Amino acid sequence: MKKLIAILSILMLLALTACGAPTPQKAGEQASTENKESGDKTITIAGNGGVIERTIRDVIAPKYKEATGVTINYVPGLSGEILSKVELQKNAPQIDIAFFVPTDVYRAKEKDLTDVITESNVPNMKGVNKDFIAVEEAGAPVFGLAIAPAYNTEAFDKNGWGPIESWNDLVSERYEGRTAFVDITNDWGFNTLNALAMANGGGTDNVEPGIEKAKELAAYSTTFYKNSTQVMPAIQQGAADITVMGSYVIGELALSGIPLKMAVPKEGVPLQSFSATLVKNTPKEEAALEFINYLVGEEAQGLIAEQGFYPVAEGMELPEKYQESIGLKEGDATFSPDVPKFAEVRAEWSDRWNKEVVPEIGKQLK
């Protein structure tokens, strides 16, 4: 029996050792690992699934491999999930480049999970439109977008509904039960609340007017979707005529034949991007930086724009096929959200949204 207990104890200890957090590498060790690992010419990227994953995996990665011999390993996931992963792996990163939404770029920087990205280590940053940069020196904007209202043009024409000129126009009895807005946990929902606050005399510093307007929005809605991927089928199935979503999704749906068009309210639409961040202590720093540099360069941005994203490189245009649905025209108002402030107020706004706005859902539905 004693022998058995001893064997079991040893096995348990071995298991515990295996489960333990890996020891951080010392400076000298890191250099040797880098040399060793650069030989395998593979870098791991974590980013959103869907169109972003397809763009990198199917469009950019093959071209990049052809040119440099470097293989791109893509791990799909939601921005928040990726941030959690990066944090858990911070002593032994498995991910070399992490794509985040703006708030998570800031949160990653605050948690000291990313390394600096500047024009000195990513030269193509010189040509990047600064409006798309979420947080200075924390990441490189790659997939440009606007979060904006979108509407079903056929339903609007049929019902004689006027254009959406303000974020306040989202709140109307006429769209009763035909809305598809996402919850505040998603960036689209969070930006909607911020825009409603702006449209009513508040802003990121004062959400009060936004909360009041959002209650009215909730009253005419059947729900706030917990997952943004549910909004697309709702629009495709004709269950909703009005929504707020990322411009690239509007462009993709419009291209697939759905009569959907982006509206740019007079208060403006927030410009932002999915940004590539360099994970701190990655053993493949050099290869990762080279790839990030490629991503913000004109060749990659041309390929990315073909998928419906605004090119972040100065002077480049959105392809013609997307101009009708999501093209930004001269005079269209845009703004860059205050990302650090977003990160600061996120928990408080979510709490208020859950307790004050969500209970109002459907109250005005007949």
Place this chain on the structure above:
Amino acid sequence: MEPVRSQINQERIEAEPPLKQKKLRKRKSWVPGLLLLVPILLFLFGFFVVPMLYILYLSFISTDSLSGAGAVYSLQNYITLFTDSYYLSSLWITVKISLLSSLVALILGYPIALTMAKSTPRMRAIITLLIASPLLVSIVVRNFGWYLLLLPNGTINSFLMNIGIINKPLNLLFSELGVVIGLSNAYLPFMVLAIVTSLYNIDPSLEKASAILGASPLRSFFSITLPLSLPGIVSGCVLVFSLSMSAYVTPALMGGANVPVMPVVVYDQINNLLQWTFGSALSYVLLATTLISVFIFTRAFEKSKFKEVFR
């Protein structure tokens, strides 16, 4: 005669191994069994016990800053949880939906299990396959299927409106009803398989004896079949209830923001707000609620007038 008996006794005593040897043999007999358990024990220890202990540890840390700086050990997370009506209401919604889902699965599942128990082996195999087939499809895909069916302009509402039963769409989605439909559908196989196992173990001669003694089929069912299948019913309910308590995908997709069940709240806290420590406290309260509910439920049956059935 006497010497012969004493000789036999003597031989018996010599043939019997000493007490120490007997104990040793007994011990050796369970050693291989224990060794077989080692891999799963190690697996559970590494991938369940260690993470759960870590989550428990996190739940006693409170921090306000994003970077996690200024963290202190305290009961603040639990205090917030029990003093904020939003989280208590979320817990109540979770328990209510799980109870309703178990009830619906039981009502739908029992007749299926009964049919299976009384079928030919061939028919039984076909029904088992049909019952288990939804488990072969991803829960996300199944929920998106339900979502399209239950939309206000989806198949079910359109059908009911076309045949004139309703004149405006029913609110099947984004409600507790929608979540109960989704959960009871998802976990029905667990209920059926648990009940049918109990039904297989009932001695068919009991029902025959009951019929011979003049009991109607209905009386036989309520006096014999139903009580003897109680262990299966209890196991099925415990399974469906526990799975429903921890379900995330179905409530998120079918309930939207309208049905804030605890797993969805935990997910939001951890993945969207990065409030790991508060999310950990919520997880533990959810786990404790599930365990206490299951304990009360099973004990209530084990102490009931049917307690003999559970022995």
